[in-house]
Amino acid sequence: MIIKAKNSVKESHSFFKGWSVLSLRNRIAFYYTFMTAFLIALVFAVIYFTVERIVYRQFDEEIKKEISEILSDAKISTHDFKGFASFQNQDIDAAVQDNDNDNDNESKKKKKINVDTEFIQVVDNTGQVVNKSSSLSWCVLAFNPNQTGTTSFNSNFGGVMVRQAQVPLINSSGVTEGYLIVAVPLKNAMIVLHDLQDIFFFSFPVIILTLFILTRLIAGKSIRPIEKVIATAEKMTQANLDQRIPLPYHHDELYRLSATFNALLNRMEDAFQREKHFAANASHELKTPLAIVKGTLEVLVRKPREREHYETRIQFCLKELNRMARLIDQLLMLARYESNKMNAHIETIVLSQHIESVVERMQQSASTKDIAISIDNTESDLIRADSGMLDMIFENILTNAIKYSPTGSSITIAVKRVANTIVCSITDHGIGIPKEKLPAIFERFYRVDESRNSSTGGFGLGLSIVKKLADLQHIKVTVTSEANRGTTFFLTCPAEEVNC
Amino acid sequence: MRLLIIEDEPGIAGFLKDGLEEEYFAVDIAYDGKTGLDMALINEYDLLIIDWMIPALSGIEVCRQVRKASITVPIIFLTAKDTFEDVVFGLDAGANDYIKKPFEFEELLARIRVQLRNKSQIDDALNAGSLTINPVTHQVFCASNEITLTPKEFALLEYLVRNKDRVCTRSRIIEHVWDIHFDSDTSVIDVYITFLRRKLEAAGCGNIIQTIRGVGYIVREPGIS
Numbered sequence: 001m002i003i004k005a006k007n008s009v010k011e012s013h014s015f016f017k018g019w020s021v022l023s024l025r026n027r028i029a030f031y032y033t034f035m036t037a038f039l040i041a042l043v044f045a046v047i048y049f050t051v052e053r054i055v056y057r058q059f060d061e062e063i064k065k066e067i068s069e070i071l072s073d074a075k076i077s078t079h080d081f082k083g084f085a086s087f088q089n090q091d092i093d094a095a096v097q098d099n100d101n102d103n104d105n106e107s108k109k110k111k112k113i114n115v116d117t118e119f120i121q122v123v124d125n126t127g128q129v130v131n132k133s134s135s136l137s138w139c140v141l142a143f144n145p146n147q148t149g150t151t152s153f154n155s156n157f158g159g160v161m162v163r164q165a166q167v168p169l170i171n172s173s174g175v176t177e178g179y180l181i182v183a184v185p186l187k188n189a190m191i192v193l194h195d196l197q198d199i200f201f202f203s204f205p206v207i208i209l210t211l212f213i214l215t216r217l218i219a220g221k222s223i224r225p226i227e228k229v230i231a232t233a234e235k236m237t238q239a240n241l242d243q244r245i246p247l248p249y250h251h252d253e254l255y256r257l258s259a260t261f262n263a264l265l266n267r268m269e270d271a272f273q274r275e276k277h278f279a280a281n282a283s284h285e286l287k288t289p290l291a292i293v294k295g296t297l298e299v300l301v302r303k304p305r306e307r308e309h310y311e312t313r314i315q316f317c318l319k320e321l322n323r324m325a326r327l328i329d330q331l332l333m334l335a336r337y338e339s340n341k342m343n344a345h346i347e348t349i350v351l352s353q354h355i356e357s358v359v360e361r362m363q364q365s366a367s368t369k370d371i372a373i374s375i376d377n378t379e380s381d382l383i384r385a386d387s388g389m390l391d392m393i394f395e396n397i398l399t400n401a402i403k404y405s406p407t408g409s410s411i412t413i414a415v416k417r418v419a420n421t422i423v424c425s426i427t428d429h430g431i432g433i434p435k436e437k438l439p440a441i442f443e444r445f446y447r448v449d450e451s452r453n454s455s456t457g458g459f460g461l462g463l464s465i466v467k468k469l470a471d472l473q474h475i476k477v478t479v480t481s482e483a484n485r486g487t488t489f490f491l492t493c494p495a496e497e498v499n500c
Numbered sequence: 501m502r503l504l505i506i507e508d509e510p511g512i513a514g515f516l517k518d519g520l521e522e523e524y525f526a527v528d529i530a531y532d533g534k535t536g537l538d539m540a541l542i543n544e545y546d547l548l549i550i551d552w553m554i555p556a557l558s559g560i561e562v563c564r565q566v567r568k569a570s571i572t573v574p575i576i577f578l579t580a581k582d583t584f585e586d587v588v589f590g591l592d593a594g595a596n597d598y599i600k601k602p603f604e605f606e607e608l609l610a611r612i613r614v615q616l617r618n619k620s621q622i623d624d625a626l627n628a629g630s631l632t633i634n635p636v637t638h639q640v641f642c643a644s645n646e647i648t649l650t651p652k653e654f655a656l657l658e659y660l661v662r663n664k665d666r667v668c669t670r671s672r673i674i675e676h677v678w679d680i681h682f683d684s685d686t687s688v689i690d691v692y693i694t695f696l697r698r699k700l701e702a703a704g705c706g707n708i709i710q711t712i713r714g715v716g717y718i719v720r721e722p723g724i725s
Contacts, residue, residue, distance in 0.1 A: 290601075291509075296511070296515040296518075299522070
């Protein structure tokens with residue numbers, strides 16, 4: 001057992017060193033085994049000490065019985081001791097004989113200690129042996145002069161373990177004249193206790209080792225799905241995000257882990273897909289005008305031409321370049337907003353004043369298409385927003401409204417207070433947006449008209465900018481639309497709390 | 501040589517048409533995939549230039565449909581899609597070549613010439629007897645005498661020589677040398693043939709273009725007849 005303990009100390013030393021790299025299943029097995037080892041040790045100890053106590057109690061009772069028998073046989077009272085003469089050898093041996101009927105006298109004569117019988121001894125108050133049973137032969141029982149009660153204790157003489165008790169013999173004047181010591185051999189009990197100890201000591205490491213191996217096996221089996229998760233995750237690269245973790249059979253934590261992981265992968269794949277689309281769209285939108293300008297100029301310089309021809313081609317190129325510059329502006333703006341480098345300076349703003357100033361600026365382009373913009377606000381409209389960003393939102397939405405409205409139609413801007421928000425609606429009577437395309441309109445480069453041709457002049461970035469700006473100011477943007485009937489944008493702005 | 505450009509950006513289609521017509525090609529333009537596919541299936545073109553991202557039907561789909569109809573016309577993809585996966589995908593869909601935008605116009609011309617080259621040809625020069633046509637420089641030689649031709653005359657002669665030893669019907673000549681907007685009056689061919697014969701005769705290659713009565717014209721390698 002000691003060797004085993006030493007080993008385990010050594011083990012645990014290197015084991016703490018490698019704790020951080022220990023696999024989960026080993027760690028679970030270790031934890032579990034440690035806890036169980038502690039509990040088993042505790043249970044063993046409780047059992048052992050309980051058995052020991054029961055055994056000793058039995059001996060103590062036997063001793064007590066013996067003492068009272070001897071005293072009654074010798075007609076001695078412990079409180080009225082009449083002198084050692086009361087003890088006769090015959091009495092003592094008779095007492096031993098009484099309790100040891102099957103014991104033969106031969107053994108006593110051999111001057112050997114008979115371990116199966118009781119031992120009785122009488123000492124005076126200095127510890128001098130006055131009388132003793134012949135079973136003791138030449139040996140003497142231990143005497144503890146400091147002990148006053150009749151408590152039992154273990155001792156041994158001549159290599160024999162005994163349980164003994166001593167009774168003080170007090171004379172009538174209250175002086176302790178001597179002691180009666182009675183002992184019974186512990187032989188059988190000691191064998192039982194030793195066996196019990198041996199069983200515990202040998203079974204303990206076996207149980208612990210078996211437990212460790214089993215726990216390790218079970219832990220390994222139950223965390224096997226984790227290995228699958230790891231294997232799948234290792235195989236995953238940006239290029240093949242389509243891999244998914246096979247869901248385990250049991251609906252447990254590992255199932256949830258796998259499902260959560262898969263959901264995360266779905267979102268990531270979506271995001272990557274959107275980024276890829278965005279990159280493809282951006283490159284198409286940038287490369288096309290570049291290709292046009294480059295190609296036109298290349299063809300132009302191949303041969304000498306008329307002045308007029310040059311002028312029309314160069315004008316055309318300039319138009320394309322302007323368009324490209326606009327796109328780059330918008331892309332950069334979007335990039336700045338998305339990297340969140342732009343902070344909204346939220347302040348209290350009178351919404352109607354803002355709308356009026358934006359409408360005034362847009363009036364020119366609206367009048368070329370003979371579109372009337374009317375503002376309808378009756379309620380107080382103090383909101384919390386960034387004025388520059390708010391302007392841009394209105395400009396973008398109004399530009400779209402004008403662009404997709406037929407000549408001579410009207411655009412209505414209304415402001416309404418709903419609970420503690422101000423809702424601003426911008427309604428046009430233009431071509432509208434088909435229902436199935438509504439969810440996508442805030443995506444970058446998304447255009448309802450899929451041909452992406454430049455005749456309407458847009459890039460599909462305006463509404464993504466609107467959305468981004470609105471998000472920065474905690475403004476909610478929603479849209480309802482009906483094809484060929486018109487579109488309404490709703491801006492739900494946080495209202496300034498007016499303290500009355 | 502008659503080309504079809506399927507391209508939705510008017511700017512790109514415009515300068516391609518300008519530039520290619522200056523190179524004596526007859527150029528038709530389709531601004532969406534569906535129209536383009538119809539034109540490619542109905543008319544006989546010598547080469548298709550297709551943009552990938554076009555409305556109605558994607559360039560890839562047009563390409564597949566054309567190949568499905570067993571038309572072996574060379575197809576060049578012209579697109580802003582520029583990853584190698586896109587290139588591979590495009591070529592696998594049946595394209596013969598792939599040019600990424602923005603591109604050099606000269607490079608496009610060179611690639612068009614490569615596609616128009618016969619399989620047995622080592623360079624772009626076309627020969628018929630002592631007649632040599634260089635489509636790169638637009639020069640025509642009879643032995644060592646250079647012949648000056650107008651663009652239409654050049655285009656007509658080039659078409660006939662590319663199809664030498666085969667009868668070119670009047671309708672095919674009209675289709676390949678004049679663009680789609682030309683009316684079906686084929687008598688204009690006779691006028692140009694007369695001009696060509698006169699110039700060739702002056703240079704010493706007089707009998708190279710022969711008339712197949714009621715059908716069209718043929719350029720024959722001397723000695724085969």
